[in-house]
Amino acid sequence: MFINIKNMVGSNRPIVITDDKVNSIYGHFFDGIDVIVLPQGELNKNLDTIKYVYQRLIELEADRTCSLVGVGGGLVLDMTGFVASTFMRGLSFGFVPTTLIAMADAAYGGKNGVNFNGFKNIIGTFKEAEFVYSQPEFLKTLDEREFKAGIVEIIKTALVMDADLFSFIEKERDKILNLEMELIEHLIKRTLKIKTDLVKLDMFDNDERRKLNLGHTVGHALEYLSEGVLNHGEAVAEGIVFSANASVALGYLKEEELKRIEELFWSYSINKNVNIKKYSEKDIIDAIKKDKKRNDSSVNFVFIQNIGKSFIQAVPFGRLEELLHDLY
Ligand SMILES: NC(=O)c1ccc[n+]([C@@H]2O[C@H](COP(=O)([O-])OP(=O)(O)OC[C@H]3O[C@@H](n4cnc5c(N)ncnc54)[C@H](O)[C@@H]3O)[C@@H](O)[C@H]2O)c1
16 A cells, blocks of 8 residues: 555645554655654544644644645544644645544544533534545554444444445445455445535534434543543444434334344444443433533434434433433
8 A cells, every 4th residue: 555645735735644653553654744743542632732733833834835634533634624724724634534434434524623621522613625535455454443433433324324334234244344345445435425415415514414413412422421441433332322222212213123223233342342331321411411412401312213214303401311311
């Protein structure tokens, strides 16, 4: 595999933003290019790290002829997009996604940002990258746990919009886990088609695009409460299973479809690190109150109607607390 960063930015001066782990594996691709290395891990997705990047850009005498190139997972890309849309009122930027979450989701759709005071992605911008250079070969060095986190976002998209994709993930489990590239590329393309169609309808996340938040209300709360123990995908997987259980409890989803959903997560052994019972309903609700999707007294919650069909409904916090109590 080879990537040529200079070719990606045309006549602009490239500055790579990456994290320490990606830099240790792929740093040789950045020879002769200025690189800003961020500390890996969700706990570093914050304004202190952004401030460090601004300082480095000033030291490197960056100007409007520079293009920032984020090389890494969703964390690096979200922060690169944020810096690029704010530094000097906007620099050109592009992405080289290196995780499955980034390839199938984070690199597209224009959401950039950081966490603040426990609020997930609460500070950010909407701005699409000018280019995305996606090369699934990067996945060969990704930890299995991180790879499976990407599978969760793909399962989520299938649940929201595409029953055939869900069946494909069920049927082809062994080949997918063996990283058969043809299948992985198929998964990424199919997931992106759904995401980009939704983004075209609703760039600013006011309507249909919010279906892609399935599992993220409870998921973000668990990710926050776990203080870095759960990765994004593991927390969202548990959030999806909760949404599916709530959908059955309210009579929207059939019991046998719930079983299929739970079995798929177990068959990929995705949520084995998750123990939602560790957290009280109150702690989960307090964390959900930090969610961007909340209104005054309720949160916009994504329910599943069938595998491949979902809908959004505002749920009062009190009702959500009852559901958490009844279902766990
Ligand atoms: N903007 C969006 O639309 C969007 C969508 C989904 C997720 N996200 C965000 O993305 C983040 C999660 O993304 P992620 O799972 O990619 O996390 P991440 O960027 O933290 O990467 C996970 C880990 O994998 C390592 N890594 C990355 N590429 C590697 C490779 N090729 N080989 C070996 N190790 C590698 C990283 O160093 C890190 O330790 C969250 O912050 C989430 O909010 C954003």
